[in-house]
Amino acid sequence: MKKLKIMRKLKNITIKLSVVFLLIAVASCQDELDLTPETQISDANFWNSTSDLEKAANYLYSYLPGIYDANDNMGVFSYSNNGANSISDGTRITPATDGSWNSNYRLIRACNNILEKSEGITGDEATINKYLAEARFFRAWAYADLVKKFGGVPLITKTLDSSSEELFAPRSDRDAVLDLIYDDLDFAAGNLPSPGAQSAAEYGRITATAALAFKSRVALFEGTRAKFHNYGSPNTHLQLAIDAAEQVISSGEHQLFTYADDPALSYRKQFHDIGDGKSNPEPIMVRLYAQNASNNLAAHRMTESRLNQGYMVPTRQLADLYLYTDGLPMSQSSLAKPQENSLTQFEDRDPRIAMTIFSKNEFYSTGTYYQPGFNFSPSGYKFCKYFDPTHFSPPDTWVDYQIIRYAEVLLNYIEAKFELNGSVDDADLDMTINLIRSRVGMPSLTNEFVVANSLDMQTEIRRERSVELANEGFNYWDLIRWKTAEDIMPQTIYGAKFFLEEYGETANKLDENNFVIVQGESDRFFDPAKDYLWPLPLQEIGLNPALEQNPNW
């Protein structure tokens, strides 16, 4: 009995003690609620040093276009084995959302964020300004893409939050957007290193000449667009284009690429491995991929999966554009002769045709030589620009994408000059087009030659641009700014001339000249009242009633 009593007491103590313990436990559990992320960085702990700024600026580079964007499928120089591009044949409908609209504004925010957050950073001022200049370059890059596609767009120059009134702002006019672009690019050009001053480790970062070269591209676009669409003050923009291009030229930082082993092949080799890196003076702005199979964390498959499989194939529109070696176009050259086989069209032509479009028996990949046909090619042609046979199989390729190269700057300069003054002098031609021509061994373009052969200088300048920059993504936008899209886009897309003995049986439609009809006229549309601007995504218009849709969309 005594034992029981003791036990009872013990039990009471137990209960009391356990209650006490539990109260302690409850009280101290409060601390356990203060949990913070252990594997993520918070914004509040960031933005201290220039190295933080660098990491934030690095993010902007992920918005650079990829090498697959080097194509003219939206225009008429290129066509996809997967069928027509709906922008090219005019069948697209207004989209609910638009990737380029969204990603440009994301890029703009990231830029604005850097510009704002940099205020608290201490460090070398030049270094800080370099990253601010990168941010302003990318902001200009994004707005230039937006204004090119959509016209005036809402102009956002600071970071917004969910309650910002600016979210519901109407579109700014074109000029306001362009003013910001020029302003940003001027700041960038003034604060970025020149390529020569840039350290090797920074190769790939934006330079001062990239900002200027891009400015010439934007200003040429706007100047010619305003001129041919008849609005605004074209000459202001054209002059800006000339000035910016001239600065790049006079900087002496860039030259056309020469392939030392065989200068005649420079144009082709420019787009192979050999053209990569700081040693090539021609690229001004590049999208970098990694290096080789052991450093392959960023690779693409331009050769095999894009070009071999015909995601972009040349059209007759492009093939017929190349001059003959006498410097005259197909319609006038005595060298032009009726096509008797697939190789005829490559004879006596500007050598760039065979460095852009595959010709029969050209080296294709290990042990094989190109044979024309309709496998993975609705036109019977295939591109060899950016086609590097050494990366055919295995297909991983690390060739960088030259987003802006020196040849474009030269072409921007000469075109702007011509459109501003209505004429160019031979000196201007010599420092631009004729440099490009001489690299491939073509005769010079002079005022005299133009007059003597009743050529049109504007046509020849445009031809030079189209040919040199073929399938690098310029064709569609050139047609838009020249206001020639309404004539050219609705035309039948033609392919190669068909030769039974070379191609074998075909099911393809042929016209009376035996040219392959890739897409007939009746399936192609371009509405000049509508198609010179892109439709704003419907969701944006739904969300922001102040946003006005482009005409007729």
Next chain:
Amino acid sequence: MSKFLRFKMKVFAILLMIVSTGFHPLMANIPTNPNEIFWQMDLESTKVSFKVVDARIIDVLKKIEAKTDFHMAYVTNELPSDRNVSKDYNKESLLKVLEELSRDYKLKFTQVNNTIHVGIQDLPASENIEIQDEMNRPVSGRVLDETGEPLPGVNILVKGTNLVAISDLDGKFQFSSVADDAVLIFSFIGFESKEVSILNKETIDVVLGEDMADLEEIVVVGFGEQKKANLTGSVATVDSKALENRPVTNVMNALQGTAPGLTVTRSSGQPGQEGYNLNIRGITSVNGNNQPLVIVDGVEGDLNLLNPNDIESISVLKDAAAASIFGAKAADGVILVTTKRGIAGKTEVTYSGMYTFNKPYSQPEMLSSYEQGLMQNEARVNRGGNPVWRDEQLAWMQDDNINYEINANNPDRYNYYYNLNKKDLIMRDLTYSQNHNLAVKGGNSNTQYLISLGYYDQNGVFKFGPDGTKRYNARINLNTKFSDVFSLDSRVSYSSDETMAPSRNVGGDYGMIYEIYQSRAIYPVYLPETDDTQYAQGTPSYFASLKDGGYYQRNRGDFNGIFTLKAAVAKGLSLKLVYNPRFRNYKEEQFNRTVPFYDRSGSPSNYLNQVNAIRKERTNIFNNNIQFYADYDWKLGEDHQFHVLGGYQFQSYRYDEISATARSLMSNDAPSLNFGSDPSVPPLVSDNIQTNAYLSYFGRINYSYKNKYLFEANLRNDISSKLAPGYRSKTFPSFSAGWVLTGEDWFTQALPFFDQFKLRGSWGRLGNANVLGNYDYISLLSRGPNYYFNNVSNISLYQSNLASFEKSWETIQSTNFGIDLGFLDYRLTASFDYFVRQNQDMLVTVTLPSTLGVNPSQTNSAKLETKGWEVIVGWRDQIGEFKYNVGFNLSDNRNKVLEYAGRSVYGQGVNSIIEGLPINTIFAYEADGYFQSESEVENWAFQDSRTGAGDIKYIDQNGDGEINGGLFRPEDHGDLINVGNTSPRYLYGANLNFQYKGFDFSAFFQGVGERKMLIFTNAAIPLMQSWRMPWKIQQDYWTPENPDAKFPRLYEGASHNARPSTHWVQDAAYLRLKNLQVGYTFHQGILDKVGVSSARVYFSGQDLWEVTKMWFNYYDPENPNNVSFNYPFFRSYAVGVNITL
């Protein structure tokens, strides 16, 4: 980490403290009087106090019966009637009392469970009864429940006499002399009573059926149990029988259709990756996954890893009143699972095994390469292009002897003209799975145990390659009583599973199944003329992926210990301390093995995984859960009953993942992180830690007046680390009440046919913390893609989401009304519930103009209302030996977004949230068949520049001559119309069971009355993309001769026909025979001879048959909206056996 260690030590110290002091009584003297009294621990720990003077022994026994929980079994006239007993006990142990009574009055006591059988010492009970009939004879037998378990403590009365026997621990009983034609009456609480004639029988085996309608039925509720009769909240129970013997991968599959208001869906048939989703009463929030909180044995658990055979019962808590005690995680309702426990008695071993054949279904029927080619040509020409194939090539596709030619453009390559049915090549028609379970249970009245082991193994649909899943379960449930105060309930389980799958995505667009179903039939697997040794250039990689492409392996282990220390401190008051450490680990490995594809040159032309890589991921998840709560029951007089519960709970969660990837391995067959070929490139390593914690206080009070008027109130306060300091704490109340009209005399007199008529009502609020990220209030930076300046990798950082400091959890308010009815002696029962649930401050990411440039933060700015009802009706009866029951349940709910920051965009297709409309409303154009001629196109509203005869004709709702969505705003949505939403409506389940002698049969149907879904147009429209090959169903396309076809004319890239339109909206209503079982239970007589106590063999079929309104029948109606390519579901045919030794 150190915080967690400290915390664990704290808990351990408390446990140790209580256990060590509480253990002492166990070491006290054990009484020694084994001959006369069958000693039981319970007798020793039960204390009685009473005083009697000159009483009869029978009065003393009655007194003991009143004072204790024991039932005294005796035959009145066996006992002496002398008034000679005088005793005075003060808190004396019952053991002691019985010892004294036994000694003083020559009695014999036998305790069987809660029954104390009283007899006269040394003389068999029956010999004291004088029955003169010469025809008398002995009879013996055994009492079992329906599952074949022996039932001890059953009262067996010989009809018309005072003769009583009680069944022993083995369910056995014996009478030494009864009339030859006597009738025995078997009765036991919770079971149907039964009368059995012994005529011509010497031994009698009786099976007592559980009395399901018994008002004493106990329902598991949050932190306790309640009598079903006293429930005021909305609680559905799932009979564990509904889950047994089903050829299902896990518990969730078996739950489908079993309880009204509970929806179970799955998204794939892939073994181990079925993507089960549970939902109670529809959508609570547009955020999160709307999955209910799963509580297993009182703490958070996981149904994926639970062995279905271990389940004792499942309760589904549907309204706030029932669920609110679980607080902020219970906004989507609660599923309470209780596992089986041991029971005192003979050790019993049960084996159940099942072997299942699974047959895949809902797969598309394939076309030959020739048929594909014809359709390709037609689609390309209609688009204005040139035919893809020449006639000659089409002829080769049909010709078995010409399968390839050398590509004239590139002599290293072939052009292929095979005709390969890839589905038949690598998918099986029949796969199998097996399931074995072994359970051992037993114990004495102090300690009961259950040990169970389970094994499940399922093969996938592919003929080779890694594809399948295995699961192992082990569980020990142990209850120990240390003393009359302390007892410990330990439930320890370990489960692990292993899933093997191909190294690349199987389902989804561009996954492996896409390649099997939609890539061209002209492609071979191997390069011609290589004797099947080299994979062919240009072919899809499904075959190579499976055979040589490496693997994905996932192992999960889950250790879960639930230790409940219970202290019965005083009468009515008990304390419970629950400590639950739970440790899960995930081990994932993915090996992308390099596989070369060859061209004619003999060198690899392309690769699957050109760079091979091994990724290893290890994740540890620690959950700590400690609960302390007290229960107090008391009565005020006979009529007022109170129950109070109060306690606190601390939960913490820590997810810790480390992942490493090595690429370019030096050997293609040594998947190890050590073998990256370039030592200067170390494996890529990353970690991810996620943590959260909750501290909660809760309380509940129940009051019942004469079991007629019922009232319950709950209050819970939750504090969570997921919210910003200062915003963390929130309190959620709930109230419920019930009125049992059948407890009122006036009611039973007026409406005597009601056995039960109960009205219930409840109101409550809950928090929804499931929708919050762990650190939403902190502005975090994300890693952007690396960039390669000068070919060196550079880190980038950016902000992807705006943070919100004020963000709080959602508040869910729900109101519920219910009626429970019983008629005809409870043969017919019915319940009806109606509810309204509001998410009052639903978190929404208000869609903002993209000019924001970052993902907007969420704000508590929307309001969602869900209304619905549930009805369940059951009928059970018996006609002779034919026992049957039928049940039917039906539920529906509809939701509506009441507020959404005033902004709404009507998009084409599914709109997740629009103010004033249900979640996932579909806006589409109304299709009106096809244009039959070009002139019809001309005279119709403008649709698209490509539109021609054979294209879908959309109705110009607003007559503006153009088919478009206007401004996509409520005031102008052009020609878009509301065609319904993707939420299922009218979910129902029906079951039919009967038993006749040894045979049993059950059929279970389940279905959905209405549901709209859009199908994936890239696959549904033939040649919507030139590389997607059509299927057999798509041969039914429009031509002038086939104007009412299923599909529009063939047109490559026909995005104008792919606009969301009523043409592509499917009604995914269905009725499915979910399960069918036929079983036979062997006759006891046969089994006794082989020493088996029960045995049943059965056939069980799952998903055997369905009917659906979907006309595109290559998808299952259960597939999610806009599903692309899914691992097929299976029909399962199983045979199984259950044996108890």
